Amino acid sequence: MDQQQRLLSLDIFRGLTIAGMILVNNPGSWSDVYAPLLHADWHGVTPTDWIFPFFLFIVGVAIAYALGKRKAQGVDKKAMQRKIIKRTLIIFGIGLFLNGFPYFNFSTIRIPGVLQRIALVYGVSATLFLYVNPRQLFWVGVGCLLGYWALMTLVPVPGGIAPNLEPSTNIGAWLDRVLMDGHLWSQSKTWDPEGFLSTLPAVATGISGILTGLWLRSEAGAYEKVAGLLAVGTILVALGCIWDLAFPINKKIWTSSYVLYTSGVALLFLGVVYWLVDLRGSTWWTKPFVIYGTNALFVFVMSGLVAKLMYTIKWTNALGESISVKTWVWTSIFEPAFASTKMASLAFALTNVLFFLALSWVLYNRKIFIKV
Numbered sequence: 001m002d003q004q005q006r007l008l009s010l011d012i013f014r015g016l017t018i019a020g021m022i023l024v025n026n027p028g029s030w031s032d033v034y035a036p037l038l039h040a041d042w043h044g045v046t047p048t049d050w051i052f053p054f055f056l057f058i059v060g061v062a063i064a065y066a067l068g069k070r071k072a073q074g075v076d077k078k079a080m081q082r083k084i085i086k087r088t089l090i091i092f093g094i095g096l097f098l099n100g101f102p103y104f105n106f107s108t109i110r111i112p113g114v115l116q117r118i119a120l121v122y123g124v125s126a127t128l129f130l131y132v133n134p135r136q137l138f139w140v141g142v143g144c145l146l147g148y149w150a151l152m153t154l155v156p157v158p159g160g161i162a163p164n165l166e167p168s169t170n171i172g173a174w175l176d177r178v179l180m181d182g183h184l185w186s187q188s189k190t191w192d193p194e195g196f197l198s199t200l201p202a203v204a205t206g207i208s209g210i211l212t213g214l215w216l217r218s219e220a221g222a223y224e225k226v227a228g229l230l231a232v233g234t235i236l237v238a239l240g241c242i243w244d245l246a247f248p249i250n251k252k253i254w255t256s257s258y259v260l261y262t263s264g265v266a267l268l269f270l271g272v273v274y275w276l277v278d279l280r281g282s283t284w285w286t287k288p289f290v291i292y293g294t295n296a297l298f299v300f301v302m303s304g305l306v307a308k309l310m311y312t313i314k315w316t317n318a319l320g321e322s323i324s325v326k327t328w329v330w331t332s333i334f335e336p337a338f339a340s341t342k343m344a345s346l347a348f349a350l351t352n353v354l355f356f357l358a359l360s361w362v363l364y365n366r367k368i369f370i371k372v
Contacts, residue, residue, distance in 0.1 A: 015289030028348030053262035060209020088123030125206035172197035229271030236264030
């Protein structure tokens, strides 16, 4: 997005989301994490489960701004489509690189992933934005949610298994094994939280962001926009909670109720930030998040690479034990410094957030904005 045309509250919201991603992905010890900083085990939701859909929602808002401006200028749709495809492939490729780094064992490399889902949601949502009007886009989103609900709850799983929402036996897990057996999430091997079928409702998350971006770009007054964000956000949260009774809110299979609920929460967050920043002019607290938000993808990729390097760079200590950088930093610096291991683990995660903020600050001060 052109730096002069950026929506400040969107950058702040993006920055908050990226900081949240780094915080929850980098504890000192996974066995010592405060409950709100962990994903729900299966059905249910925690604040950590908001973060990924927030980012997809933001991708949608950014599509409405960046591509909306080009559409209004009459830029050739085929040229825009080529850029969309190129960007989709690059982001997907970076995700595969992160999954393979540093050993690149292609016989077992995980094919799905966070960046891969971002790429697919961006590619599909941006293409839809080019060729359909907002009303049609809304109904495509509704169709994604209803279609996914029907597939997951009404269609029997091949092999004589009744429709179900269990981790390894639902139809999405079956399809992932058919398409990508041996290349799924290493912690499960039989299903993947960013699997193929659950990308369908994730597209609806992106669409909710596009529709929000179109509302923010509309001729409505500023206070009307805020009221609309907060009202629709409240309605979506309520609808998600109601649908949860029949189709449980679940991040790992990205249920339709989860889409409604998290899109609603995203609207509420963005509405509050928009009200504070764009209406009241309260910007004294925003600089770190603006800085994070302007190089969000780069920071996320770098945090993943650094985390992997801290696990893979090892040496043998005086006792003949193999020790990694992560283990040494945790046991030598953070764990002894705090009476509570959970507090030490949180401090380690916050240090990661501050480290990547410092890196982002250097890029921001030098006006370096890394885009794909």
